[in-house]
Amino acid sequence: MTTMRNISFDAVIVGGGGAGMRAALQLAQSGFKTAVISKVFPTRSHTVSAQGGITCAIASDDPNDDWRWHMYDTVKGSDYIGDQDAIEYMCSEGPQAVFEMEHMGLPFSRTESGRIYQRPFGGQSKNYGKGGQAARTCAAADRTGHALLHTLYQGNLKNNTVFLSEWYATDLVKNQDGDVVGVVAICIESGETVFVKSKATVFATGGAGRIYASTTNALICTGDGAGMAMRAGYPMQDMEMWQFHPTGIYGAGTLVTEGCRGEGGYLINKDGERFMERYAPNVKDLAGRDVVARSMVLEMLEGRGCGDEGDHVMLKLDHLGEDVLNAKLPGILELSRTFAHVDPVKEPIPVVPTCHYMMGGIPTNVNGQALTQNRDGVEQPIPGLFAVGEAACVSVHGANRLGGNSLLDLIVFGRAAGKHIEQMLQQGLEQRQASDSDVEMAMSRLARMNESTSGESVPVLRKELQTIMQNYFGVFRKGEFMQEGIKKLEVLRQRIDNVHLTDKSNTFNTARIEALELENLFEVARATAISAEARPESRGAHARDDFRERDDENWLCHSLYFPEDKKVGKRAVNFSPKTVDTFEPSVRSY
Amino acid sequence: MLVSIYRYNPEIDAKPIMQDIEVEIPEGKDLMVLDVLNLAKEKDPTIVYRRSCREGVCGSDGMNINGQNGLGCITPLSEAVKPGKKLVLRPLPGLPVIRDLVVDMSIFYKQFEKVKPWLMNDTPAPAIERLQSQEDRAKLDGLYECILCACCSTACPSFWWNPDKFIGPAGLLQAYRFLADTRDTAAVERLAGLDDPFSVFRCRGIMNCVSVCPKGLNPTRAIGHIRTMLVAEGT
Amino acid sequence: MVTNATSLSSSGVSDWLIQRFSAVILAVYTFVVLGAFIIKPDMDYNTWSTLFNSNPMRLFSLITIFALCGHAWIGLWTITTDYLNVHHVGGLATFSRLTVQALCALITVTYLFWGIQIFWGS
Numbered sequence: 001m002t003t004m005r006n007i008s009f010d011a012v013i014v015g016g017g018g019a020g021m022r023a024a025l026q027l028a029q030s031g032f033k034t035a036v037i038s039k040v041f042p043t044r045s046h047t048v049s050a051q052g053g054i055t056c057a058i059a060s061d062d063p064n065d066d067w068r069w070h071m072y073d074t075v076k077g078s079d080y081i082g083d084q085d086a087i088e089y090m091c092s093e094g095p096q097a098v099f100e101m102e103h104m105g106l107p108f109s110r111t112e113s114g115r116i117y118q119r120p121f122g123g124q125s126k127n128y129g130k131g132g133q134a135a136r137t138c139a140a141a142d143r144t145g146h147a148l149l150h151t152l153y154q155g156n157l158k159n160n161t162v163f164l165s166e167w168y169a170t171d172l173v174k175n176q177d178g179d180v181v182g183v184v185a186i187c188i189e190s191g192e193t194v195f196v197k198s199k200a201t202v203f204a205t206g207g208a209g210r211i212y213a214s215t216t217n218a219l220i221c222t223g224d225g226a227g228m229a230m231r232a233g234y235p236m237q238d239m240e241m242w243q244f245h246p247t248g249i250y251g252a253g254t255l256v257t258e259g260c261r262g263e264g265g266y267l268i269n270k271d272g273e274r275f276m277e278r279y280a281p282n283v284k285d286l287a288g289r290d291v292v293a294r295s296m297v298l299e300m301l302e303g304r305g306c307g308d309e310g311d312h313v314m315l316k317l318d319h320l321g322e323d324v325l326n327a328k329l330p331g332i333l334e335l336s337r338t339f340a341h342v343d344p345v346k347e348p349i350p351v352v353p354t355c356h357y358m359m360g361g362i363p364t365n366v367n368g369q370a371l372t373q374n375r376d377g378v379e380q381p382i383p384g385l386f387a388v389g390e391a392a393c394v395s396v397h398g399a400n401r402l403g404g405n406s407l408l409d410l411i412v413f414g415r416a417a418g419k420h421i422e423q424m425l426q427q428g429l430e431q432r433q434a435s436d437s438d439v440e441m442a443m444s445r446l447a448r449m450n451e452s453t454s455g456e457s458v459p460v461l462r463k464e465l466q467t468i469m470q471n472y473f474g475v476f477r478k479g480e481f482m483q484e485g486i487k488k489l490e491v492l493r494q495r496i497d498n499v500h501l502t503d504k505s506n507t508f509n510t511a512r513i514e515a516l517e518l519e520n521l522f523e524v525a526r527a528t529a530i531s532a533e534a535r536p537e538s539r540g541a542h543a544r545d546d547f548r549e550r551d552d553e554n555w556l557c558h559s560l561y562f563p564e565d566k567k568v569g570k571r572a573v574n575f576s577p578k579t580v581d582t583f584e585p586s587v588r589s590y
Numbered sequence: 591m592l593v594s595i596y597r598y599n600p601e602i603d604a605k606p607i608m609q610d611i612e613v614e615i616p617e618g619k620d621l622m623v624l625d626v627l628n629l630a631k632e633k634d635p636t637i638v639y640r641r642s643c644r645e646g647v648c649g650s651d652g653m654n655i656n657g658q659n660g661l662g663c664i665t666p667l668s669e670a671v672k673p674g675k676k677l678v679l680r681p682l683p684g685l686p687v688i689r690d691l692v693v694d695m696s697i698f699y700k701q702f703e704k705v706k707p708w709l710m711n712d713t714p715a716p717a718i719e720r721l722q723s724q725e726d727r728a729k730l731d732g733l734y735e736c737i738l739c740a741c742c743s744t745a746c747p748s749f750w751w752n753p754d755k756f757i758g759p760a761g762l763l764q765a766y767r768f769l770a771d772t773r774d775t776a777a778v779e780r781l782a783g784l785d786d787p788f789s790v791f792r793c794r795g796i797m798n799c800v801s802v803c804p805k806g807l808n809p810t811r812a813i814g815h816i817r818t819m820l821v822a823e824g825t
Numbered sequence: 826m827v828t829n830a831t832s833l834s835s836s837g838v839s840d841w842l843i844q845r846f847s848a849v850i851l852a853v854y855t856f857v858v859l860g861a862f863i864i865k866p867d868m869d870y871n872t873w874s875t876l877f878n879s880n881p882m883r884l885f886s887l888i889t890i891f892a893l894c895g896h897a898w899i900g901l902w903t904i905t906t907d908y909l910n911v912h913h914v915g916g917l918a919t920f921s922r923l924t925v926q927a928l929c930a931l932i933t934v935t936y937l938f939w940g941i942q943i944f945w946g947s
Contacts, residue, residue, distance in 0.1 A: 040640070041695070043738055044648040058718070095718075102719040105709030105771065107727065107734045114721035140734075146647055147734060154708035189688055218643040254645045335645060338664050341620075459632045503636045505601050508689040511635040751907040784837075787829065787903075791837035817841070824838040 004439070005194045008431060009035045009162070011421055012198035014169045014183060014225060016042030018050075018145070018410035019389025020204030021152035021161075023368070026418025028159035032425055035162040037169050037185050037196065039220060039513065042153050046206050046218040047410065050145025051257035051331060052121060053137035054101075054411070055404030056094040060111060061118040061135040062126065067091040068580055070136060072128045074405060077288050078398025079540035079550065080585040081238070081558060083574035086394040089366045090405075090412045092579070097411045098138055106151040108140050109328075119328075120262040121403040122286040123590070133283060135262075137404040142257050142331040148407060164196070168513050169224065171442040172201070172232045172385070173434050180384035181434040183228070184442045188513060191506025193446065195439050199429045200386060200421045203229065203362060203370070204414065207390040208524040212355035212474075213466040216248050216255035225391040227520025229362050230527065230563035231445070234372050234382060237393040237558050237571065238360035239524070240532035240542050243401055244475050246292040248354025250312040252339035255356070256332055256349060258403040261285040263328050265317040267296065268348065269304040275313075280590040287590035290400040290541045293353035297475050306350060314348035353475055357401055358524075359541065360531070361393035363560070363571065368392065368417025373560070377569075384432060386421065388413045395558065398573075399540020449515055455500030458515050464492055465518075469525050473532055478545040482533040489526055496522050527561045534568035535559055552585055591615050591667075593630055595637060596680040599689050606687065608678075611637075615667070623670055624651055624662035626677060627691075639691040646804060649737030652744070653691050654680040659741040659802040682744040684753065698740045701757045705765035706783070710776035726772040733767035733812060735805050736760060742799035742809055748792040755788035759799035759809030762790060766812035769819060781816075781823045790816055829906065831926055833899050844899050847892035854889040883944045890940040894933050901929045 011027050013020045016038030027034040036042065057067040071091040075082055102108060102116065109117035116138045124134040140147035156163070169183040173195065182197040208223025209215035226236060246267070247256040261267075266285045269275050279295040280287035287295075296313050299305060306312050317325060317332075322345045325333055329344075336344045363371045368388050369381040389410050396409055421429075472485025496518060503511040537551035538544050558571040575582045593613050598606035613629045615621060624641055631637045639662070640650040646664035653662055655670045656678050671677045685693040711720070743749045743758035757765065765784065768774050784790045790813060799809040834840050865872055876882055908914075909922035 040642050040648070040650060041699075041738075044640075044642040044650045046643065046648075048648050048737075049643050049645065099715075099717075099719050103709075103711075103715045105768075105773065107730045107771070108719070110722055110724045110727045112724065114723050116719050143647075143735060146737070150734070157703055158706075158708040189694075218648065220642045331647075338646065338666075457632075458635070505599055505636070507599060507601055508638050508692050510638050748907070751912065752910065753912065786835070787832050787837040787840050788906075789837065791841055792903075792907075820838045821842065824836070824842075 005192065006197055007194060008182070008197035009033045010198065010425055011035075011200045011202065012037060012182060012196050013202040013204055015045070015204035015206060015389070015391065016040070016163070016165070017045035017204060017206050017389060018047035018148055018152060018407060019414040020202065021149070021156055022411050022414025023202050023204060023388055023418040023421075024161045025152060025155045025159060026415055027422055028156060028161040030422050032422065033162070035164055035196070035198075036156070037164045037167045037183070039166065039168045039188070039224070041165050042163060043149055044220075045149060046221050047145045047149040047407070049216070049218060049255065050148070050407055051142045051255060052259035052262070053119060053139035053144045053404050054098055054148070054407040055121060055124070055137045055402060056098045056408050057091065057136060058095045058098055058116060058118070058138060060115040060138070065126070065134065065136065067094065069126055069128060069134065070094070071577075071580065072583055073123050073125055074396065074402055075583040076129070076588055077123045077400055077402040078396070079400055079588055080398065080552075080556060081395070081539065081573050082398030083395050084577045084582060085574045086366050086396050088577035088580060089416070090396050090408060093412050093416070094408050097408070097415055101148065101151060101411060104151050104155050106140065106147050108138060108147075119259055120286060121258050122261065122283070122292065123288045123402040124286070133286065137259070137262065139259065142259055142329045144407065148411070168516070169196075169228065170446050170516055172228050173439055173442045174232055175432060175434045175438050177432075178383070179432040180232075180382060181432050181438070184439065184446070186446070186513075188510075189508055191509060193443070197431060199384070199425065199431050201384055202368065202386040202388060202417055202421070203391050204387070204389045205391045207358040208521060209355050209358070211466065211469045211521050211525040211528065213470040214248065214253050214352070215355040216245055216253055217355070222517035223358075223520045223524035224517065225387065226361060226527070227523040229370070229387075230523045233564050234370065234385075235363065235563070236360060236527045236561045237363040238395060238399070238531070239527040239561050240535050240559060241359035241397075241399050241540060242355060242473075242528065243289055243357040243359060243541050244293040244353040245356035246289055246296055246353055247315055247349075247351040248356070249335065249340045250307075250350035250352045253354050254335055254339050255354070256315060256335065256351060257329070258289070260315060260317055260329060260332060263324065264320050265315055267292070267351070268314050268316050269299045270306045270310065271304060273304075275299050275304070283590045288400055289403065290543070291590055293475055294543055296353050312350045312352040315351045316348040317344040318346055318348070357406060358390055359393070359395070359397040359399065359401055361391050362387035363558070364388075364392045364394055366394065366413070366416060367420035368413055369420070373569075379571075386417050388417045393558075399542060445516070445519070449499070449501050449512065450504060452500045455498040456495050458499060458511070458518050461492065461496055461499065462518050462521065465489075465521060465525055468492065469528070473529055476543050476545055477532055479533065479536070482529065486529045486533060489522075489529055493522065493526070523563070526566070527563065530566055531559045531561045531568050556585060591626070591677065593626060593677045593679065595630065595690070597637070597690055598687055599636070610676075620666045620668050622663050623655055623665045623667065623677065623679070626667065627662060627679070638689045647737060649739030652682050652739035652741045654682055659683075659745045661739060661741070661804045664804060682740055684744045684750040685740070695740055697753050698743055698758070698760065701743070701753075701761040702738065702764060704757060704783075704789075705761050705768070706780065707764045707768065709768060709771065709774050710779070711773055712775055720773050722772055729770045729772070730767060732807055733763055733770060736763050736767075736807060737805060739804065741802045741804055745798040745802045747796060747798070748794055752788060752792055756792035757784075757789045759793075759813070762793070762816060763807060763809040763812045766816050769816065777819070778823070781820055784816065785820055785824065790820065831923070832902060833895065840899050843895050847896040850889055850892040851896065854885065857885070877944070886944050887941065890937060894937045898929070898933055902926065905929070
């Protein structure tokens with residue numbers, strides 16, 4: 001173990017997506033030695049796939065727009081378990097964060113007056129739900145994520161951030177005092193294992209949509225940060241809350257932006273009926289994503305789905321005209337032609353609700369500090385560990401995220417964590433030390449994998465995991481099904497322990513990475529399953545057949561999953577914003 | 591279906607070979623080349639390639655498909671190969687091979703970094719965004735969409751000849767993306783950095799970059815614009 | 826900025842402009858000579874030598890010779906830097922490139938002086 005190379009930084013960010021690179025940028029700009037560990041070249045991170053935009057009250061479309069209205073929408077969208085202090089911070093700091101991105105060069109689309117173009121998205125309103133539909137999502141055509149991610153990469157290049165590109169973090173290194181000291185990472189190209197020490201370790205590892213068989217997520221979204229945190233014994237919050245995006249392309253799973261409906265597209269069933277008029281009479285197709293996804297599934301269950309199997313519905317865009325589609329949704333035309341073999345200019349796109357976003361994650365405060373509870377249930381920050389973006393649960397999305405809020409989450413909390421770490425470093429934050437045995441502990445998983453002589457294959461086990469999650473923990477959930485699913489997962493756990501790595505070579509061994517990813521996927525899947533079973537109510541994206549109502553009396557709270565004893569506890573939701581009155585829970589209708 | 595894949599693992603192989611693998615394609619489905627590779631990897635987990643978004647926006651899986659550079663994830667089999675013929679997959683040409691279909695892209699990224707691919711503006715930023723007209727913003731269309739997949743630069747003979755000196759189509763497309771941005775004030779500095787016989791002027795208008803770009807972009811046209819700006823600046 | 830000692834002007838723009846401009850001169854010269862044959866279909870040595878001994882034509886020819894040499898040098902230099910570099914000939918790159926370039930330079934200069942001598946000598 002003593003032969004292992006050590007490298008050290010002021011801050012190490014694991015993950016090169018939007019949140020990670022925004023945090024890195026903040027630190028690199030102030031001259032701190034900052035590294036980004038990314039298992040893919042940073043611009044290949046999943047942020048690149050975000051299409052529609054960044055929701056933020058920059059008052060371009062409506063000069064009277066107010067971040068408090070955005071806050072109201074977000075709280076309502078979260079089905080009231082979003083933390084109001086965090087939502088307040090995100091919505092009020094948002095405009096500044098968006099303007100900074102524009103100043104860095106993000107090529108936003110423009111209005112006639114030269115300001116940033118904003119489009120309507122689901123769940124957006126003016127004047128606290130009383131002023132009609134708002135258009136608050138700042139867009140760069142339908143490639144906003146791509147534009148954002150590339151702009152951030154460019155900014156980091158300019159500021160000399162160190163990129164450990166195509167390095168894969170395998171586990172956290174924790175010392176005897178419980179401090180996080182850094183991570184063990186593999187350089188994928190050479191296979192070398194390195195102890196990357198840092199004063200602050202930031203997890204910006206994104207989501208884990210690959211626990212489901214049908215997902216809009218990239219193949220790399222395997223919950224690596226969540227897996228590492230859980231193996232280190234840290235709790236996960238709201239893991240039952242998974243967003244199913246209404247419009248994934250049927251059969252392929254690729255995303256079609258909510259911006260399609262924002263620009264005037266709508267969903268139809270096999271009779272050509274615009275069915276959202278029945279489920280959400282006021283805002284129709286622009287209701288919250290959870291509401292639209294459930295309505296679609298109900299249409300299919302009641303026999304009004306399209307196709308021979310009646311297993312999808314259609315998204316109609318042709319009435320918008322070719323010019324509008326070319327100008328506003330060029331990427332969607334490309335994707336539909338490639339993956340659905342359909343030209344949206346002429347015919348509707350077959351779509352189906354598809355796993356899209358993990359609202360849960362590592363619990364943090366607004367500064368990005370990861371939180372845990374001690375034995376007496378008292379909350380405390382984990383020394384040295386931070387989390388931002390989809391990997392984290394601040395929680396601004398609660399039980400259901402609004403479209404366009406994820407990109408805002410990335411840049412606001414990436415920036416906030418960066419600023420906080422900057423402050424800590426300026427105040428003399430020191431590198432904590434780890435012993436050889438601490439590092440060895442972090443290496444044990446890798447060592448076991450490298451020594452395997454026989455066992456099961458990774459793709460087979462991964463497929464089974466995804467099937468279990470899809471079948472037992474999908475859009476609609478039921479107690480007895482979920483209990484069965486949990487049993488199946490436990491059987492699968494033993495088989496995953498017995499996974500066999502046939503390829504032991506060092507050079508760019510992606511089979512080894514996939515085996516390590518599988519364990520992270522499993523940790524996330526189990527946390528999801530157990531948390532979902534433990535929440536006996538329907539709230540936001542968590543819809544139960546056996547408990548159809550929201551239960552504010554008992555469950556107006558976060559769930560907290562403790563990986564060591566696999567138990568679910570509760571954590572209070574923050575209802576104390578600093579500058580506005582609390583938004584009290586009320587019936588959520590669109 | 592028979593798939594022929596370029597195989598090379600420096601730890602084992604003295605030199606690369608083409609390996610034939612039989613992959614069962616589900617009836618009636620037009621799979622993407624990446625799907626086929628994934629099926630092949632299930633059979634032989636030692637096959638190595640890059641992939642991420644599987645929808646043509648991340649730029650990971652640039653490869654040479656039956657002689658033509660493209661992205662595996664958005665190239666359907668029906669387009670890549672004639673019925674009954676072999677699918678032939680090789681790494682992108684002109685860059686060192688690390689293993690199988692994975693090439694060392696450092697020199698490609700270095701050329702990209704050379705053009706200072708970030709917005710430079712020395713005027714104080716306003717409290718809101720910098721304004722830009724729709725017409726001025728439209729000048730960036732066809733430029734900012736680049737995904738850095740390297741299909742273009744590795745199809746360019748001039749880049750094969752001078753990968754360390756000629757910036758290549760991808761880098762130059764980005765150079766022009768910032769030259770064309772009305773918010774950027776560093777045009778003179780940018781042009782000064784390009785005014786040598788290699789960086790821009792090694793482009794011979796072969797236009798391989800245009801024919802392979804999976805995003806339908808036109809680097810040759812952008813290079814033409816840079817040349818015009820350089821000439822205008824120099825005279 | 827990539828520089829190279831043996832390049833003509835060490836500026837890509839100048840090289841590019843020289844090559845375009847010289848190409849125009851070469852084209853015009855070609856047309857003038859061809860034109861002479863069309864205007865005088867019964868061209869003989871006397872007409873030919875009168876034409877080329879006239880001062881305007883001597884000047885034009887001199888300019889064209891310079892244009893030809895400049896054009897040729899830039900073209901040959903480009904070819905040698907494309908093919909005779911480390912990516913193709915490895916360690917021999919500099920030696921082989923400089924040798925070929927020296928040869929090209931010698932031939933070009935020879936033609937230059939020879940041309941000048943033909944038009945302006947005694």
